Amino acid sequence: MSSDAHASHPADGHHAIAADAPHGSMKGYLTGFVLAVVLTVIPFWLVMGNVLDNAVATSILVIVFAVVQIVVHMIYFLHLDTASEGGWNMLALIFTVIMVVIGIVGSLWVMYHLNLNMMPGMMTARPG
Amino acid sequence: MSTESAVQTAGQPAFYVTEEEHAHSSTLLGFWIYIMSDTLIFAALFATFGVLRHRYAGGPTAAEVLDIPGVALNTAMLLISSITCGFAMLEMQKRNKGSTLFWLAVTGLFGAAFVGLELHEFATMIAEGAGPQRSAFLSAFFTLVGTHGTHVTIGIIWLITLMVQVGRKGLVHENARRLMCFSMFWHFLDVIWIGVFSVVYLLGVL
Numbered sequence A: 001m002s003s004d005a006h007a008s009h010p011a012d013g014h015h016a017i018a019a020d021a022p023h024g025s026m027k028g029y030l031t032g033f034v035l036a037v038v039l040t041v042i043p044f045w046l047v048m049g050n051v052l053d054n055a056v057a058t059s060i061l062v063i064v065f066a067v068v069q070i071v072v073h074m075i076y077f078l079h080l081d082t083a084s085e086g087g088w089n090m091l092a093l094i095f096t097v098i099m100v101v102i103g104i105v106g107s108l109w110v111m112y113h114l115n116l117n118m119m120p121g122m123m124t125a126r127p128g
Numbered sequence B: 001m002s003t004e005s006a007v008q009t010a011g012q013p014a015f016y017v018t019e020e021e022h023a024h025s026s027t028l029l030g031f032w033i034y035i036m037s038d039t040l041i042f043a044a045l046f047a048t049f050g051v052l053r054h055r056y057a058g059g060p061t062a063a064e065v066l067d068i069p070g071v072a073l074n075t076a077m078l079l080i081s082s083i084t085c086g087f088a089m090l091e092m093q094k095r096n097k098g099s100t101l102f103w104l105a106v107t108g109l110f111g112a113a114f115v116g117l118e119l120h121e122f123a124t125m126i127a128e129g130a131g132p133q134r135s136a137f138l139s140a141f142f143t144l145v146g147t148h149g150t151h152v153t154i155g156i157i158w159l160i161t162l163m164v165q166v167g168r169k170g171l172v173h174e175n176a177r178r179l180m181c182f183s184m185f186w187h188f189l190d191v192i193w194i195g196v197f198s199v200v201y202l203l204g205v206l
Helices: A002-008 A026-048 A055-076 A084-117 B002-010 B027-052 B068-093 B097-127 B136-169 B173-205
Strands: none
Touching: A026 A055, A026 B068, A026 B173, A055 B173, A084 B027, B027 B136, B027 B173, B068 B097, B068 B173, B097 B136, B097 B173, B136 B173
């Protein structure tokens, strides 16, 4: 079996499978999975069970759990750290996060004020 | 060590680091840049949905059309496919071709279950008259969730292609690199889905 031969001689002239790539471990994947399940179940439980009876508090908690779960996935499933690819992965991610935040928060902010200023009656209420 | 010997033999100072040569591939960094650009596409769709999420145009509201138990099942499918994809990567590192293919197949099946459940949800909504042309909310909903579903579908096609390649050529260096790119893509889709089920579904029905 050629695969067995490779397993016993991992450095037999072949490249090791992308030696510079991040290596996951069973422990890492299982830790990430358990955390992801917990961080998924809690917001579903909050919304489906109407646990808090307060829409604003529930919304904030759902967002917080989503952000934490995204970080968990980045660390345990995507193996992201400041050292991978000489730090360029992290730099690209930081840039993207800034763009995403500007795009989403900016859109919501601008359109909220646009709606506020387009309220019916606003034009007639102003004198002149 | 090797620098010292180089100095001794040449009798001159060496101004370079004589490390062992290791093949450095920029493919994974390049693929990460692609994933970041794909994230920006989803950011634009999330922003659009965020602006239009209450524009019902007299049509059905989010609480009326969205099926939370259904999306909980869907979320479970995608999360399980994420961990089985991780198992496939671990088996690939151990160079177990058979079990790598097995876990890739499991990943594909859970991904297909996800797409199937989502298509069923879309079909049910359209049959109830809540299609994408009904209101701005539904247009934004179908665009955002549909784009994610399209990504998963393309991911499954890519997965099948890779399984054929691994089956024919084995876990050679090139296939291992492709599988690692696929694994990044698949985990990335799960990250986007966290945003979808939180913002679109859970916040939608509140």
